Amino acid sequence: MRYSSQVRPISYLKANAAEVLKNLAEQREPLVITQNGEAKAVLQDIASFEETQETLALLKILALGNQDVAAGKTKPAADIVARLRAKRAAD
Structure with a gap:
């Protein structure tokens, strides 16, 4: 997705807030808001x-x-399944 087509100055947002919100909901594309020519915020x-x-x-x-895997904090799946079955049988 190219954001260059969805760039508006803050003055546009101030003057057209309701329309901007409607378009955001319909198009589901973020809008980049600029201030003094610089990107300052993203609305979605x-x-x-x-x-x-x-x-x-x-x-x-x-x-x-x-x-956890890298630190070796793992258990065999069979052990976990057995523990769950035992817990279920106890309930």
Whole structure:
């Protein structure tokens, strides 16, 4: 995705806030806001933001898992399955 087509000055945002929000929700593409010709902020719809946060959370979980593997903090799957079955049978 190229962000160059979705760049607007802050004055545009101030004058067209409702339209900007509507377009964000419909197009689901982020909007770069500039101030004095410099990119200062990125606006995105809430659904895209939530998806991004979920993706980041999953990536963090994967990174933590990789750290555990590298540190040798693993157990054979058969041991875990046996422990879960024993717990389930006890319940």
